[in-house]
Amino acid sequence: RRSAPVDEFSALGSEALQALREELRKDYAHFQDRGLKLDLTRGKPSAEQLDFSNELLGLPGAQDFKAADGTDTRNYGGLHGLPELREIFSPLLQVPVDQLLASDNSSLSLMHDLVMHAMLFALPGGETRWVDVQRPAFLCPVPGYDRHFSICEKFGIEMIPVEPTEDGLLDIDEVERLAASDPRIKGIWLVPKYSNPTGVTVSDRTAERLAGMTTAAPDFRIFWDDAYSVHHLTDHRVTVAPIVQLCAEAGKADRVFVLGSTSKITFAGAGVSFLGSSPANLQWYLGHIAKRTIGPDKTNHLRHVRFLQDSEGVQKLMERHRDNLAPKFAKVQEILAAELGGTGVASWTEAFGGYFISLDVLDGTASEVIRLAKEAGIALTPAGSTYPYGKDPRDRNIRLAPSFPPVADLDTAMRGVVLCVKLAAVEKLLEG
Numbered sequence: 450r451r452s453a454p455v456d457e458f459s460a461l462g463s464e465a466l467q468a469l470r471e472e473l474r475k476d477y478a479h480f481q482d483r484g485l486k487l488d489l490t491r492g493k494p495s496a497e498q499l500d501f502s503n504e505l506l507g508l509p510g511a512q513d514f515k516a517a518d519g520t521d522t523r524n525y526g527g528l529h530g531l532p533e534l535r536e537i538f539s540p541l542l543q544v545p546v547d548q549l550l551a552s553d554n555s556s557l558s559l560m561h562d563l564v565m566h567a568m569l570f571a572l573p574g575g576e577t578r579w580v581d582v583q584r585p586a587f588l589c590p591v592p593g594y595d596r597h598f599s600i601c602e603k604f605g606i607e608m609i610p611v612e613p614t615e616d617g618l619l620d621i622d623e624v625e626r627l628a629a630s631d632p633r634i635k636g637i638w639l640v641p642k643y644s645n646p647t648g649v650t651v652s653d654r655t656a657e658r659l660a661g662m663t664t665a666a667p668d669f670r671i672f673w674d675d676a677y678s679v680h681h682l683t684d685h686r687v688t689v690a691p692i693v694q695l696c697a698e699a700g701k702a703d704r705v706f707v708l709g710s711t712s713k714i715t716f717a718g719a720g721v722s723f724l725g726s727s728p729a730n731l732q733w734y735l736g737h738i739a740k741r742t743i744g745p746d747k748t749n750h751l752r753h754v755r756f757l758q759d760s761e762g763v764q765k766l767m768e769r770h771r772d773n774l775a776p777k778f779a780k781v782q783e784i785l786a787a788e789l790g791g792t793g794v795a796s797w798t799e800a801f802g803g804y805f806i807s808l809d810v811l812d813g814t815a816s817e818v819i820r821l822a823k824e825a826g827i828a829l830t831p832a833g834s835t836y837p838y839g840k841d842p843r844d845r846n847i848r849l850a851p852s853f854p855p856v857a858d859l860d861t862a863m864r865g866v867v868l869c870v871k872l873a874a875v876e877k878l879l880e881g
């Protein structure tokens with residue numbers, strides 16, 4: 450969902466604009482005088498949210514270290530991760546339990562390691578290592594998640610931005626066209642549900658097309674980063690198609706890596722992560738990872754099992770997160786609508802879930818908005834960070850992350866942000 454902007458600032462005559470600029474400059478100076486220090490940069494859970502899982506700190510308990518099959522979780526081994534934990538997350542991530550691995554505390558590290566291993570060792574179905582390909586490339590739907598882009602940048606993988614459709618959805622026509630056109634294109638980053646930062650979800654039909662599309666590279670992989678699979682903000686629990694199944698049905702079982710974690714379910718720094726894929730991909734991955742570790746932290750797996758109990762337990766915990774987060778998202782929406790609605794200088798997303806609001810300001814003003822905000826003590830994600838190489842060609846996208854600050858701080862910070870958006874827009878309009 451995206452607000453519909455109407456033209457208003459641009460319809461003002463230059464005298465009215467100049468008067469508005471004076472007013473906004475004064476408001477901004479007052480705002481600056483408050484000497485605030487507020488941060489809307491990263492999608493971190495708040496301390497209150499982390500408290501929901503404090504029981505974990507006392508689990509599994511002094512005498513509790515045996516898994517259901519008798520495995521001593523304190524010891525080495527068990528590369529696949531604890532079966533009972535994988536069972537809990539199998540329906541949530543829509544991956545059959547025998548095709549789902551549970552790992553350590555970060556899905557980002559799984560993504561990093563998958564790319565790194567694909568650079569160094571040919572993937573199932575691949576003819577060469579990616580490092581032997583001249584200029585390997587990835588499709589990067591934009592705006593997207595900066596840490597995905599950092600992985601590509603680190604390994605010298607060229608990033609090809611894919612702009613959304615008019616409706617803000619994944620442009621699957623363009624993805625199909627590009628993937629079929631060039632064997633250098635080895636993969637695509639996708640956050641299928643409640644995406645970072647736009648909150649958009651991949652439709653069932655688009656998922657089917659992704660699973661079945663022709664790719665020039667035989668070892669093309671979808672990095673299906675389901676980081677927000679259970680992170681609803683409304684009663685409308687959005688679903689996505691089971692991509693592992695779709696790929697298998699399309700005869701392209703090895704096409705997808707599904708990633709997930711409990712970073713925004715339990716503890717962001719001490720949760721568990723998951724990798725789901727085809728048997729061949731998992732065998733490839735486990736073969737390599739076995740040289741790196743003798744097994745994941747199964748004690749953490751066990752305490753997560755004791756705490757979450759079952760898939761329903763995860764959903765119940767997510768209700769508490771929703772109760773905490775929804776008022777924060779509502780606050781941001783309220784201020785955006787009240788202050789920027791009808792100005793024609795901004796549009797923004799309103800997602801059914803996830804952690805972000807994606808704000809588009811007047812073209813060519815995002816860096817200025819971020820600079821102004823910084824000078825007024827409000828830290829925003831750096832300009833361009835939602836684009837590959839940090840380059841937003843229209844210099845207009847800003848990712849807002851409302852989860853961490855208390856509502857009162859969020860209110861103050863957002864009032865500052867909208868002021869900066871308006872001031873930068875008016876300056877720009879007068880300049881042009």
Ligand code: PMP
Pocket residue numbers: 492554555556557558594640645674676709710711712717722
């Ligand atoms: N993927 C996406 C889309 C994210 O937004 C985040 C966290 N901001 C992550 C992955 C990081 O996941 P993890 O904590 O499991 O490494």
